[in-house]
Amino acid sequence: MTSASDPSPAPAPAAGSEYIFSPKQALIGAQMLFVAFGALVLVPLLTGLDPSVALFTAGLGTLIFQIVTRGQVPVFLASSFAFIAPIIYGVQTWGMAATTGGLAAAGLLYVALSFAIRAFGAGFLHRLLPPVVVGPVIMVIGLSLAPVAVNMATGLAGDTQVMPRNTALLLAAVSLGTTMLTAILGRGIMRVVPILAGVAAGYIAALVLGAITGEALVNTAPLADAPWFKVPGFVAPEFNLAAILFILPVAIAPAIEHFGDIMAISNVTKRNYMEKPGIQNTMLGDGLATAAAGLLGGPPNTTYSEVTGAVTLTRAFNPAIMTWAAIFAIALSFAGKLSGALSTIPMPVMGGIMILLFGMVTVVGLSVLAKLGESLSEARNMVIISTVLIIGLGGLTLQFGEGLTLAGIGLSGVAGLLLNLILPQQRD
16 A cells, blocks of 8 residues: 555545535445445344344444544444354353353454554554464364355254255355356446345245245245334343453454455545554444444444445445445344344355355455465464464364363464464574
């Protein structure tokens, strides 16, 4: 990214990137929420969290971010995919309340990092967590979710086959194929909503196939039973030390990704947000948004690259547009029928999309490692990468006293961090 002292950057685009709030941006704001909607509700649908709470906390988190950054950055914050596996494990192990308490603590870790950046500069985080650590941790996040995606695509929930295997695979193939083709061949707004396109195609296929075979592939009872107005199912957190220590290391990778997200929107708008409002303030806004989400029972927040893509496509740089998107998200969170409708989506339809999305998370990790170039094959780097991958995927668990464990993604993140600190640099 071009530095602020370089005179080459172009001035703000003609459409303007200053914060100017007016009803004229309402329609574009609704469109931005539409772009984010599929991924936003996907995380709670997969983890058992309330989609309505996710909508509310996405809107609230975006508003918090705008307040902290003084309305300077046109980004939308919503559900982070990096935390799917930890949330699933946490809910099964410690319960929903303790898990959301751990998520709130992850937000506070971002806040602590923002103050560390103020004290030591942004470079310290890259020195502490270089690509050799972050890359394999991101890969572990994606690969550890592979069984979840395959089970959903085959209609398997635990040990129960909730839908015939061949039927489930057909629906998963329709949603997966549609998502792929929309992402590759889509034009205009369709290019940034492949998840919605995949869900719609899979849902329609389930209705048609059910009508042909006489099977009830879509259960419409949740929609019929849902009220028109419903307060989101907020969850009061519990602060369980074991759950917190399990989830905290997972926040390492999204914290690093935050840098990339801010640099991306800076390149789009030709404004250096790394310096103004400053990466320390964007990280603070992200942290407070995530902490607020955890305190209310919602998934952690992160800046959405698909919304950045929509900003690039529409040239709508006014950050007030995201205010409107946040307002619409909060309003929709009280629509009971919407939550009911989301509950009717057949599991294999979601599973097909998950195969692609979890794989893409892994590819992001590979792209981070690619930054190492030829040094990737150095012994020190190979030692760190291989250890992180096997610890994260092999099921290693460390027990620290009664009820306190470190495993999976969290353990692999801690291992990568420590190895990077203690292993000597390679000699020529």
